[in-house]
Amino acid sequence: MFAEIAMLDGKPRTAEAHALTACTIATLARRDVLAHFTRHPKNWLSLVEVLCERLRRTDQHVADVAFLRLPVRLAKAMLRMTSIEMAQVPGPGDATIRLSQRELGNFVGAGREGVNKCLRNWQRAGLVRLENGMITIVDRSALEQLAAQA
DSSP states (O other): OOOOOHHHHOOSSSSOOOOOOOOOOOOOOHHHHHHHHHGGGHHHHHHHHHHHHHHHHHEEEEEEEHHOOOHHHHHHHHHTTTSSSTEEEEEEEEEEEEEOHHHHHHTTTTTTTHHHHHHHHHHHTTTTTEEETTEEEHHHHHHHHHHHTO
């Protein structure tokens, strides 16, 4: 679900989404959603829970960018990404991220060069594999140990 803030307040969207693969989306008109919540006020709680979870994640992300070194931020972000829909699982224990290093850098508040340096070091150490524009986590437990240095 995305664009829920704009749906609620009627103002412009605060972010945008880009599909990584072909997909089908469903759109809901603001007036229809608000009419539904008027008829079924108990359903507001589900939306509030989603918004609270996203606010918690955003708070954690802001704190990470402000206080953690790049390798820790990058490890945490990659672990989060491979636990959601952005990941494809090509083999047992592996998880692949289909983002460019620039996009990954934007996500963790770093430049492409810094992300590239971390990923190359991790590839040499056997934590990740870089190929065909994809980043595959090979040693998840080592990445989790790095992320725990927060």
